Amino acid sequence: METGSREKLLEILEKFRNAMLVTQASHGELRARPMALTKVDDGTGDIWFMTSLDSGKVDEIASHPEVNVTLQEEHRFLSLSGRATIVRSRAKIEELWSEEAKVFFPKGKDDPHLALIHVSPREGEYWDDQGAAGLRFLVEAVKAYVTGTTPKTDAAQHAAVPLNGGPTGDGRVSAR
Template identity: 45%
Template structure:
C-alpha cells in the first residue's frame, strides 16, 4: 500500500481531531473537533460555530494543523482551512447529534463548515501486526542499548 493511501485510510479511523490554529496574539490554540468527513483525497470537513474563536483565528492565518491519536495510531496534517457556507455540503454531512450545538438544526445561521486542504501529513501506525513487529524491534533494541529502527510501513511523511 502506498503511503498516501495509507494516510487517508488512517484518517478514516478517527471521529475526532485536534484543530490547531494561530491566535490573534500569535499563540497556538488547539481545539477538539468532530470529524464530519474525510474525502478520498484527504481533505477533511468540520462543522463549527461561525462566531467561534477558531474562525477569528482563521481570518488572520488560514494555515492549520490537525492531529489525531489513539493508543496505537497517530496522524498529523498541516494545510489550509477554508470556511464554507455550502448548504448542499451541509445537507450531505448533517448529523442529528450536532443539534446539541445547533438546536435550530442545519438551517441555523451560526453553522459554518471548515474544509481542511492538507499540504502534507505524517503517520505512525503501531496497530495490528505492525505494532507487534515494532514491539519486538523495540524490545531487542532496548536489550542491546540501541534505538529501534523505524519502519516505512508504520511511519511516513506524505506530501498531499
C-alpha cells in the same frame, strides 16, 4: 523517516472520528480544540468540521489559514498540516448535516451561525503500531533497549506523506 504511501495515510485517517484542530491566535500562540470529524473526502484526505461563526477559531482561520489537525486512537497517530477555509454554503451544510450535530447546533442545519471548516492537507505524517506493525515495533523496541539504540520502523509504521499541493519527494510542489 521513510516516505509512506498516500493510501496508507488515508486508510488510517478514515478510522478516526475526532481530532484536535490547531490554529494560530492573533498574538501568535497556538490553540488546539477538540473537533468531531464531519467528513473525510475519499482520495484527497480533505477534512470537514462543523463550527459556529461566533467561534474564535473562525477569526483565527481568516487571519492565519495554515492549520494542523492531530488525531490519536489507541496505537495510531496522525498529524496533518494544511490550509483551512470557512465554508458558508447552505448546500454543503445540507449535504454534510447529521442528526448528531444537533447536540452542538440545536437550531439544526438552518442555524444561520452554522458553518463548515474545510481543511485541505498538504502533508501528513502517521505512526501506526496496530496489529503486526505493533508486534514488529515491540521486537525492535526490545532490541533497542538491550543494545542501547533507537528502534527501527518502516513505512507501515511511520512515514511522512505529501498530499494536496504539498512538497513531493523530489523537492517540487505537487499540483492539486
